[in-house]
Amino acid sequence: MHTKNSETDEELPMNSILHFEQDDHGIVTLTMDYPPTRNALTGNTMVDAYLAAFQRIQTEHTARAVIITAAGSVFSSGGSIDEMERQLRPEFESMALRHEYREGIQRLPLALYNLEVPTIAAVNGPAIGAGFDLSCMCDIRIASEHASFAESFVKLGIVPGDGGAWFLPRLIGMSRAAEMTLTGDAIDAQQALAWGLVSKVVPADELLNESRKLARRIAANPPEAVRMSKRLLREGQHSRLDSLLELSAAFQAMAHKSRDHELAVQAFMEKRSKPKA
Numbered sequence: 001m002h003t004k005n006s007e008t009d010e011e012l013p014m015n016s017i018l019h020f021e022q023d024d025h026g027i028v029t030l031t032m033d034y035p036p037t038r039n040a041l042t043g044n045t046m047v048d049a050y051l052a053a054f055q056r057i058q059t060e061h062t063a064r065a066v067i068i069t070a071a072g073s074v075f076s077s078g079g080s081i082d083e084m085e086r087q088l089r090p091e092f093e094s095m096a097l098r099h100e101y102r103e104g105i106q107r108l109p110l111a112l113y114n115l116e117v118p119t120i121a122a123v124n125g126p127a128i129g130a131g132f133d134l135s136c137m138c139d140i141r142i143a144s145e146h147a148s149f150a151e152s153f154v155k156l157g158i159v160p161g162d163g164g165a166w167f168l169p170r171l172i173g174m175s176r177a178a179e180m181t182l183t184g185d186a187i188d189a190q191q192a193l194a195w196g197l198v199s200k201v202v203p204a205d206e207l208l209n210e211s212r213k214l215a216r217r218i219a220a221n222p223p224e225a226v227r228m229s230k231r232l233l234r235e236g237q238h239s240r241l242d243s244l245l246e247l248s249a250a251f252q253a254m255a256h257k258s259r260d261h262e263l264a265v266q267a268f269m270e271k272r273s274k275p276k277a
Contacts, residue, residue: 018049019071020056026064026223027215028057028117029208033071041130041162043080047108054111064219064226066115067211068138069122075147076131079105084156101161105130109163112137113234116227118218122211123147124204126186129156133164136171139230141198142214143189144207149197150186151177170237172197222260 017034030053032039034046041047057063070076087097112119112134121127121138126148135141135149151168153160160168160181169177172195180187189201202210218226228251236244255261 015049017044017046018053020053022063025216025219026062027067027212027219028053028063028065029067029069029212031069031071032076035072037080037082038074038077039070039072039131040077040080040083041108041134042105043083043086047105050108051111054115057115057117063117064223065215066117066119067122067208067215068119068134069208069211070124072125073146074125074131075121075123075127076134077126078129078131078133078152084158105162108134109137109167116230118215118226118230120211120215122207123149123189123198124207126150128152128186129160130162130164133160133162133167136164136167139233140214141192142207142211143192143198143201144204145189145201146204147189147192147198147201148186149180149192150184151180152184152186154182155184222258222264224258225255225260228255 017032019029019031019033021029021031023029030050032046034040034044037044039046057066086092087100092100118140119138121135121141123135123141123143125144125146127135128150129152132149132151151160151164153164159165165177165181168180171177172180176195179185187195187197189198192198193201200210232244232248232251235247239247
């Protein structure tokens, strides 16, 4: 699949900046690889590449977990400075820029948030601005010892335009989210672990291996139960208890009648009926 670069109208293959790999366990690894901007999310085809990958994952129904990571030493530099310079030009009025956000990068948090398959951000290096927010959009984060995280928009005189103000307080609480957002300062991997932003910090050469091990633990479970459980976690972030219980009852009714549940109960009963040595 190809798309056009917003600045040059040059056609670029999407897989040249976002590599899509799926293994025999149903683990999809999406690897950002655009050295000219250190894996920036804007000013190139990265968002379109992500949306195409998510569409493939949603419609093929073979993926059981997704790992998002990056080639090189940087996870993502966030927004492209060249793109910001372009947006300063007189011909770009505020309303035009509003539409650019809504029809551009803001499609990414909506698509990633609604992805049914569990997502793991394997953060290999600095995750800055929108790049940091991309990691926050994932369900789980594992950090390399070289990772760092910065909600750095204010340092450039702008605000989180991609949903960071929604995701970050839900991950680390309002006080710490406010500290990161209002100072724009970076925290290292160990601070991120202490604040509960990441689940684990690992040596750089073990990052993908550790992420894949976790993904396989998820993928070992019945896929529809995993997808529905993720949906309940998402709905629980903003639903009333009674509304969530109603949805849980509906999902549970479907799960109880699934072949995966039947096989799991049979296996448990057979194990229990075996005489102990």
